[in-house]
Amino acid sequence: MRPAEVHRVTVAQAVDRYIDMVRAKTATGALSPGTAEVYTRDVHTFARLAGGERVLDDLSGEDVDDVLLRFALKPDGRRGGRPPGGEEAGARQSGASQARFRRSVSAFFRYATVSGWVQLDPMAATTVVPRQRGGLRPERRALTREQAEGLLGTAQSLASAVPDGRRRADQRTELRDALIVLLLATVGPRVSELTRADLDHFYVNAGVRYWRIFGKGGATRDVPLPREVARVLDAYLAERRARTVETGALLLSWRGRRLARGDVQAVIDRVLARVDPQHRRGVTPHGLRHTMATHLLAAATDMDAVRRVLGHADLSTLGRYRDDLPGELEAAMRAHPLLGAPAESPDPG
Incomplete structure (x- = not known):
């Protein structure tokens, strides 16, 4: 039986109230504008992927896992879905973006627990962790x-x-x-x-x-x-x-x-x-x-x-x-500081 203090709010309602709190903290200087922007964007994304009409307290750890994986596989909206050159790996969310999204969702559910919107924090029951999602990240970030x-x-x-x-x-x-x-x-x-x-x-x-x-x-x-x-x-x-x-x-x-x-x-x-x-x-x-x-x-x-x-x-x-970097180790060994210039051969004459 659900405790009486749990409020049956929808995901969309909870997100709106959470964003009001984020804005209030930003106005008082408790949150930086950049952090507030990230939290706001991520919880809006969470509401779209989870379904804004669903009751927040009905979401299980399995439901949150599904959201985390769908976020990881969705095209990065900042890049129009596909980067120049058509690299399919770059069109997905990077490992860093996935870890950031998880942190934002965790902060949202911590606040939801304190506010009485959920009986138990479903993040404790999730099984998808950043380590498992890291394979979706492009192999290298730096340009040659x-x-x-x-x-x-x-x-x-x-x-x-x-x-x-x-x-x-x-x-x-x-x-x-x-x-x-x-x-x-x-x-x-x-x-x-x-x-x-x-x-x-x-x-x-x-x-x-x-x-x-x-x-x-x-x-x-x-x-x-x-x-x-x-x-x-x-x-x-x-x-x-x-x-x-x-x-x-x-x-x-x-x-x-x-x-x-x-x-x-x-x-x-x-x-x-x-x-x-x-x-x-x-x-x-x-x-x-x-x-x-x-x-x-x-x-x-x-x-x-x-x-x-x-x-x-x-x-x-x-x-x-x-x-x-390609060829970096070979270049380092060619310029080995302990070897210096090769010694000249003695004059046979």
Whole structure:
């Protein structure tokens, strides 16, 4: 028999009430806007997959397992269902997205238990764990050197392109798109850090342009920009000044609003569509963060410097951002530091 205090609310009703709570916590500063956006998006997805008209307390662990697996197998909506190049693996949810979705659903059910919407938290009875779902993740996230150079070269060409006279000046996005790809691939910010960037977060010190990145937990880091990226940034800022926009946000839609996290993937895909098909592979914003870390570490860049650029407190975290590169071990052994140059043969004469 059900206890009297359990409220028979539907999934859709519970999600609406949960989102009201998330918004209230965001307004008081208890939750960051980025976290609130993720929770809101994920519980809406959960309601669609579970069935909004069902009673929340009727869902079993088996029902939640079904939702988790359906989420894992559904196309990634941020990418239009299929990345450039038609890679079927990339069209599914990554292992990281699946783990994030599970965390969001767990938080939702914890709140539902406290609120009296469910008798027992069904997450305790689920059997699908991130370890089992990890096989659906693409084998590698980082682009190869050729793929990364193709993407960056295309972005640089886009930044230097002659403006299309058929479009209004305030609707042109070439410089902005180029800047987004260059910042993601060379500095490796989280997508939330990129979209939160404001104009006054960039400054010049001793002739070097820096980006003060506001990361997780209120932590900040000052990262110097490569010269080519700084050049594109300056061109973009000059274009921005020509428009009368009453916002301090760095990245804007052509309507003049701050760019949303979900818009960044569309920008990457638009630039990727211009890359030579031989060097094109679909990639997410987080995949570009992996690409930056992988290639800096492969070039023997100081690990602590890479850690500071990425904004991590612990060196051990770098292992998650390090992918193997083709031919890397062979190149390392050819340049073995203990062997040096081969000794010259003595002159027989």
